[in-house]
Amino acid sequence: MKQVLHITSGDIAGESLKRSGISGEVLVWHDILYDGPRKPGWPDEDTLHARAGFLEEVTGGGLGRQQILETLRTQYLTLENAKEYDAVILWFDACLFDQSMLSHILACMKVKSIETAELVCVDAFPGIVPFDGLGQLLPDQLASVYDQRRPVTKDQLRFAERVDRAFAIQDKAALVELSNCRDASLPWIPAAVTRWLQEQPDELIGLGRLEQLALEAIRSGSKTPSEIFAFAAAHDTHPQFWGDITLWAKVNQLATRRPPLVRLEGPKPLLPQWNDKEALEAFRVYPA
Numbered sequence: 001m002k003q004v005l006h007i008t009s010g011d012i013a014g015e016s017l018k019r020s021g022i023s024g025e026v027l028v029w030h031d032i033l034y035d036g037p038r039k040p041g042w043p044d045e046d047t048l049h050a051r052a053g054f055l056e057e058v059t060g061g062g063l064g065r066q067q068i069l070e071t072l073r074t075q076y077l078t079l080e081n082a083k084e085y086d087a088v089i090l091w092f093d094a095c096l097f098d099q100s101m102l103s104h105i106l107a108c109m110k111v112k113s114i115e116t117a118e119l120v121c122v123d124a125f126p127g128i129v130p131f132d133g134l135g136q137l138l139p140d141q142l143a144s145v146y147d148q149r150r151p152v153t154k155d156q157l158r159f160a161e162r163v164d165r166a167f168a169i170q171d172k173a174a175l176v177e178l179s180n181c182r183d184a185s186l187p188w189i190p191a192a193v194t195r196w197l198q199e200q201p202d203e204l205i206g207l208g209r210l211e212q213l214a215l216e217a218i219r220s221g222s223k224t225p226s227e228i229f230a231f232a233a234a235h236d237t238h239p240q241f242w243g244d245i246t247l248w249a250k251v252n253q254l255a256t257r258r259p260p261l262v263r264l265e266g267p268k269p270l271l272p273q274w275n276d277k278e279a280l281e282a283f284r285v286y287p288a
Helices: 011-018 045-058 065-084 096-111 139-144 154-168 172-179 189-198 209-219 225-235 244-256 277-281
Strands: 004-008 025-028 087-093 118-122 262-265 284-287
Touching: 004 011, 004 065, 011 025, 011 139, 025 065, 045 065, 065 096, 087 096, 096 154, 096 189, 154 172, 154 189, 172 189, 209 225, 209 244, 209 284, 225 244, 225 277, 244 262
Parallel strands: 004 025, 004 087, 087 118
Antiparallel strands: 262 284
8 A cells, every 4th residue: 555645734634634535644734934933945953943932932832842842843854754655745725824834845855855746735615715725625525626636846846945945034025026926836826925925014004914904803893802803804815824823913912012002801911822712702802
């Protein structure tokens, strides 16, 4: 029997893959590759420690630094050993989160001379509108798109290196160029990079798009975290690259600005960002 390694970006998609009937081992990659300190390509130990510290902060301490560090080391070790598998299948969405991750993984594979892989990138599915990603698909629906996989080309590997470098060093000029690329061998990159550019602070008010959406939600009467989430999701472009942890971090940033733009009332000074739904329901958010 062929040994197959499937790599994807979300726990929900990963669990669905395991239950889809498609044979193989599933690796869910955990990181936010469009943000935070890192170097292009394969990380050294200093980079892994920097990533662990960054991700601990991003999750509001919900994930501990050592736990994150061990997860990062394990997933890079699995990727390094990918050449031992008969096939490597990459499952990714068209959004910013997934495309930055896909580019990084491809760049790392090229460093390790792992140049044989197949890619499934789904940007739409019949009957699901809006479509944001693989996490929306049931196991049998995931199985139905398996035949859409295509071999990763050498051009895609080279292009991925270019994209990964731009994200790693936050090279805005290079990212602007990528957003306007009409012949991208990874065709979902220009739109994903455009969404990254929208997250950069506006020159007039100093807020990125997601912060602006959260503030608009609060000023229009959304008071609970769930109401703010629903408003932002309804008004943002799709595919949506962010989840609740990212949005709560943005709301917290609005509350801790000087002067603050919103006021939080709840059991803690800031919205919890990890596995604390009961506490979230006790919060109310108001314009400052």
